[in-house]
Amino acid sequence: MDGFDKLVEYIPLMLEGAVVTVTVAFVSLAIAVVLGLIAASMKLSKSRLSNGIATTYTTVIRGVPDLVLMLLIFFGGQIQVNNIGAYFEWDYIDVDAFTAGTLTIGFIFGAYMAETFRGAFLAVPVGLLEAGYAYGMSGWQVFARILMPQMMRHALPGIGNNWLVLMKTTALVSIIGLHDLVLNAGQAGGSTRLPFIFYLFVAFAFLVFTTVSIWGLRWAEKRYSVGVRRV
């Protein structure tokens, strides 16, 4: 197949797109982890209200496609922000594609992370936490020093799976006009009339992200499982 020289010509544009894709993925991951931790603690709390809120959140997210949520937040959110802004007499606030995209993806994967973290929290023996309290640690100290490091080992496989899916979900931001790898490839493919080569390139770029992530996760799992006997 000819046309690979064209691909080389467009490599800078592709790299720019790849940087955007990776940035979106990491920012969304950060949002997802924070939301996931909050929702998991809410699910484990005894308060019926916070329990209900967290359950509603995870149920709604599992029932609605990611693209619908993204379009809702990007197009619908802008109108709501305008309405609220008009009420409080703010200046115009722009809901740009990056904000809408990362918020949506973070919001969606926060729900999946919540399930992962909930299971991982439950896997830590209560005795360890009680020992922490017995030493006079505050709730936050017990969380940061005992619960977090212990539960990470149980959460890592789940986080890894979520991360692999999250990375592929970032492709959707191209639909709301963010210049990520997919949109840039579409434009380059359109102007060179070689869409097949450019989309194939994108596919292989995603395979590279996936493969590198799998290696990284394997390393992390090994690190967090130090001190666990393997059969």
Place this chain on the structure above:
Amino acid sequence: MDFTPIFDNYQLYLSGFVVTMKLVFTALAIGLAMAVPLAIMRTSSNPLVNGPVWAFTYFFRGTPLLVQMFLLYYGLGQLQFMIDLNQQFDFLKDAYWYALLAFTLNTAAYTTEIIRGAIEGTDYGQIEAARACGMSKAQTYRRVILPSAFRRALPAYSNEVIFMLHGSAIASVITIVDLLGAARIVASKHYNPFEAFIAVGVFYFCITFALIGGFRLLENHWFAHLRPREEVAGKRKAQQPV
């Protein structure tokens, strides 16, 4: 919020619903039919049999569905043989078939790995017993391995079905008027994206939970032998529909 434009356009949503269902269930059916032989090949110890299937599933599970669909819909048009085919067959100009092809290959890849996992989880004693009874390899698969593997694969497969339903929303990007496509038309005609997308979200939500309920019924039926004895007895006594 004003939902009247949604109710005025309910027919558009309904026709979108039909398109979504057709796309998803055709893709799932063909994908499942492909996945069974592929999964058997994937468990083979011969690298020439197992390798190509591994490459297929690695590619389709490692790349976004959106990119796969673009690769087929926009990308194939670049290749000469497709240009020739396009001139011969008019239906190839319809975006529907490219979405269907992308969804089918994608779900086939995921389902292959699900079934492979289930096949590999077969208790080896059962296979030995089948051999001892004089069954051939094909008979062992048909009578022993696959029936139990399908049962074990069911929970993961129900996730895959939901994933496919949600993934199918991207068909609206390549001009197909599925459920989300209908919502996008309503949103741009009446400039009410908030209401239009919330309505379609509710629609997808209902389909999702109807499917989850359906799978729960299947699981109850097929896993009846795994349920604790008291529970089964209790259910019978209470005469509750399962």
